[in-house]
Amino acid sequence: MPDPAKTPAVQLSNIRKSYGEHEVLHGVSLTANEGDVISILGSSGSGKSTLLRCINMLEVPNAGSVSIHGEAITLDQKPGQPPRARDMRQVNRLRAKAAMVFQSFNLWSHLTILENLIEAPVYVLKRDRKEAIAEAEALLARVGIAEKRHAYPAHLSGGQQQRAAIARALAMHPSVMLFDEPTSALDPELVGEVLKVMRDLAAEGRTMLIVTHEMGFARDVSTRTVFLHNGVIEEEGAPAEVFENPRSDRFRQFISRDH
Amino acid sequence: MVIDFPFLWESFTTLLNGVPLTLQLTALSVVTGAVLAVLLALMRVSNRWWLDLPAQAYIFVFRGTPLLVQIYIIYYGLSQFPELRHSILWPFLRQAYWCAALALALNTAAYSAEIIRGGLLSVPAGQIEAARATGMSGFLLMRRIIFPQALRQMLPGYSNEIILMVKSTALASTVTLMEVTGIAAKLISQSYRPIEVFICAGAIYLAINFIVVRAFAALEYALSPERRPAPASTADQPEKARA
Numbered sequence: 477m478p479d480p481a482k483t484p485a486v487q488l489s490n491i492r493k494s495y496g497e498h499e500v501l502h503g504v505s506l507t508a509n510e511g512d513v514i515s516i517l518g519s520s521g522s523g524k525s526t527l528l529r530c531i532n533m534l535e536v537p538n539a540g541s542v543s544i545h546g547e548a549i550t551l552d553q554k555p556g557q558p559p560r561a562r563d564m565r566q567v568n569r570l571r572a573k574a575a576m577v578f579q580s581f582n583l584w585s586h587l588t589i590l591e592n593l594i595e596a597p598v599y600v601l602k603r604d605r606k607e608a609i610a611e612a613e614a615l616l617a618r619v620g621i622a623e624k625r626h627a628y629p630a631h632l633s634g635g636q637q638q639r640a641a642i643a644r645a646l647a648m649h650p651s652v653m654l655f656d657e658p659t660s661a662l663d664p665e666l667v668g669e670v671l672k673v674m675r676d677l678a679a680e681g682r683t684m685l686i687v688t689h690e691m692g693f694a695r696d697v698s699t700r701t702v703f704l705h706n707g708v709i710e711e712e713g714a715p716a717e718v719f720e721n722p723r724s725d726r727f728r729q730f731i732s733r734d735h
Numbered sequence: 736m737v738i739d740f741p742f743l744w745e746s747f748t749t750l751l752n753g754v755p756l757t758l759q760l761t762a763l764s765v766v767t768g769a770v771l772a773v774l775l776a777l778m779r780v781s782n783r784w785w786l787d788l789p790a791q792a793y794i795f796v797f798r799g800t801p802l803l804v805q806i807y808i809i810y811y812g813l814s815q816f817p818e819l820r821h822s823i824l825w826p827f828l829r830q831a832y833w834c835a836a837l838a839l840a841l842n843t844a845a846y847s848a849e850i851i852r853g854g855l856l857s858v859p860a861g862q863i864e865a866a867r868a869t870g871m872s873g874f875l876l877m878r879r880i881i882f883p884q885a886l887r888q889m890l891p892g893y894s895n896e897i898i899l900m901v902k903s904t905a906l907a908s909t910v911t912l913m914e915v916t917g918i919a920a921k922l923i924s925q926s927y928r929p930i931e932v933f934i935c936a937g938a939i940y941l942a943i944n945f946i947v948v949r950a951f952a953a954l955e956y957a958l959s960p961e962r963r964p965a966p967a968s969t970a971d972q973p974e975k976a977r978a
């Protein structure tokens with residue numbers, strides 16, 4: 477048996493992804509250990525979302541392998557055919573462990589906030605409904621929107637919706653959390669409330685991979701920073717190191733442009 | 736011309752005898768048509784050409800030809816096939832009632848399939864993706880996330896289709912059925928007073944469709960709590976425990 481503490485939470489090896497003829501990831505490898513908070517930076521179109529979405533198979537890589545907690549996802553990657561996961565049951569099981577938070581929240585608009593939180597725990601994880609509700613209420617209180625539990629997503633501000641989406645992700649008891657630009661769709665004055673929730677999660681020691689444009693947040697909160705450029709990792713290291721002494725010129729330009 | 740009011744009333748009460756058959760034909764064809772329509776719509780959105788193509792062909796044929804022609808083909812045409820005359824379906828297909836119901840059902844299935852497909856495609860891709868990301872897929876995803884939202888989206892279009900179906904049952908009179916229009920035609924041939932009879936027939940269809948419209952409005956309201964304005968106070972209902 478491998479030591480669970482040493483098994484990486486997420487391991488990507490040599491991920492390649494193409495859309496038609498156009499290859500957008502040219503062999504990316506990335507390991508997230510238990511408790512890592514990895515910020516993924518890069519300019520628009522560099523492949524950040526694609527990389528993140530390869531972890532939970534919302535995009536299936538054309539080559540390379542993905543393992544979650546040491547379990548490799550079985551892929552059919554034959555040249556000339558679209559790649560696919562061989563076993564959807566395996567994918568679904570692993571997806572339930574790697575919760576995702578989206579830029580545009582993607583709360584289910586026909587369900588109340590509370591119903592959004594218990595939906596997957598009850599129907600995917602088959603948890604007891606009463607327990608799921610009790611837990612969901614606690615999570616909503618934690619992200620500061622307990623009083624919105626019976627409201628529909630359309631009646632919440634963007635910041636509240638994103639906090640609800642984070643609570644929905646937490647309700648799955650995920651072992652890894654994937655964030656794709658969670659604050660990019662928010663008005664500037666609402667960004668802080670969402671980042672605060674994420675800071676708390678990082679402080680708890682949760683394993684998180686965060687695509688973000690919030691440099692300050694990446695610098696303070698992440699344990700490791702990855703800079704993606706044109707589908708390859710250009711820079712990688714502890715934020716204190718890479719922000720102070722970037723080895724790559726592109727990353728230097730990138731951080732000086734943003735600040 | 737002068738309207739003969741006693742005759743008008745008499746026509747009205749006579750025509751009411753046709754209402755049960757009109758409603759039966761509508762209900763039977765709408766229910767079976769809806770089942771077929773769901774199948775066709777799922778075939779259309781399956782992304783598999785060998786499912787999509789037959790569904791497309793079916794929809795093209797049944798939307799592209801007059802309902803009257805479809806009724807005639809089923810009523811007069813099917814009896815030309817000896818195989819059918821000897822099959823277990825014949826006791827049904829020899830009756831005008833089942834032929835009319837079948838034609839109406841096959842016809843509404845084609846239109847409804849496209850309404851359902853429109854509803855399915857209207858569900859935001861991000862919400863489907865969010866469901867997949869939790870490990871939902873297949874029937875569960877359909878039942879819990881896609882269908883409930885598609886249903887709300889397609890209600891206005893579908894109520895339109897049912898109104899059309901109520902009126903389409905009038906064509907069943909062409910194959911001897913004595914629903915509202917069939918009785919009207921008979922009354923006219925006996926009395927030569929088409930105006931009174933048709934006014935009554937029109938009023939009856941109008942009344943039925945009024946109920947259809949109200950029922951769908953109520954259903955839409957009941958199914959779309961998220962589209963109503965938020966409660967005036969965003970504060971939660973007072974805790975029951977404190978009462």
Ligand SMILES: Nc1ncnc2c1ncn2[C@@H]1O[C@H](COP(=O)(O)OP(=O)(O)OP(=O)(O)O)[C@@H](O)[C@H]1O
Nearest residue numbers: 495496500518519520521522523524525526527657
């Ligand atoms: N479904 C798709 N079909 C075709 N091309 C795609 C698709 N998704 C992404 N791409 C392309 O892949 C490249 C990388 O896209 P990706 O969304 O990963 O970038 P990103 O780094 O997340 O950018 P942003 O900061 O704008 O979100 C882009 O050139 C994009 O046009």
Ligand SMILES: [Mg+2]
Nearest residue numbers: 524525526657
């Ligand atoms: Mg992106």
